[in-house]
Amino acid sequence: MNPNKSFSKSATTYNNYSLIQQEVLKLLIKKIDQQYNRIVDLGCGTGEFYKQYRYKVEQLYSIDISIDMLEQHPISNNIKTIQKDFNDLDFFDFLGNLQFDMLISSSALQWSKNLEYMIKNLKALNKPLYLTIFTSNTFKDLHQFIDYKSPIHSKELIIKATKGMEISFINKSLTFKSNYEMMRYIQKSGVSGSNKPIDLKDMKKILNNYPNPILEFEIAIIKYNSNKKIDKNL
DSSP: OOOHHHHTTGGGGHHHHOOOHHHHHHHHHTTTOOSSSSEEEEEETTTTTHHHHOOOSSEEEEEEEOHHTTTOOOOOOOEEEEEEETTTTHEEEETHHHHHHHEESSSGGOOOSSSSHHHHHHHHTSSSSSEEETTTTTTTHHHTTTTOOOOSOOOHHHHTTTTSSEEEEEEEEEOOSSHHHHHHHHHHHHHHOSSSOOOOOOOOOHHHOOOOOEEEEEEEEEBBBBBOOOOBBO
16 A cells, blocks of 8 residues: 555544654644744645644645545645645655745655655755654564564664754654554554555464554654754764
């Protein structure tokens, strides 16, 4: 299942299951130390940033690959929802035509096909950037249990791609009542968006034999100001 289909499928349940994404977004918003009037929310989902942001926004461009997610987004005269895939070849031409003074992207860029290219071009916009990216250490124990290679980027690659930016890493975990509830969370939260879904054999192995219904998450929190570059790898 590709990310678009995964996120579209989970759109109606996303807010109820995206606990980690919401918590990570709160931490990212705390890093925003001034008011920005015109903002791009890249990979906006159902609009959690707009709901949490403490400042009044003159114009918000909410961009997401999933039209189903965008249909759940708050509606306002100062919000423009845009269906667009940031992996499209013309994406940065499109982005360059928008008038904005800050870009935020939380829990989305792990699905970038070429993260180094993505970050390089985001930095070239010469705008403040606030990003969170899940690393391949997310679901690490579960993936090792079924010998599955994570479809998202490694911590090492993220550090390399974000050189010259302020970056730190946090670890979170969720404990479930059963393996079934754990797998249901993965399905409903949209975090399984991948071109290589877990097959039926491995699914049964997890449901019947996985020893601890716990999911771990590792997330990079990144801040970039073109006028003040900081390299802080933790």
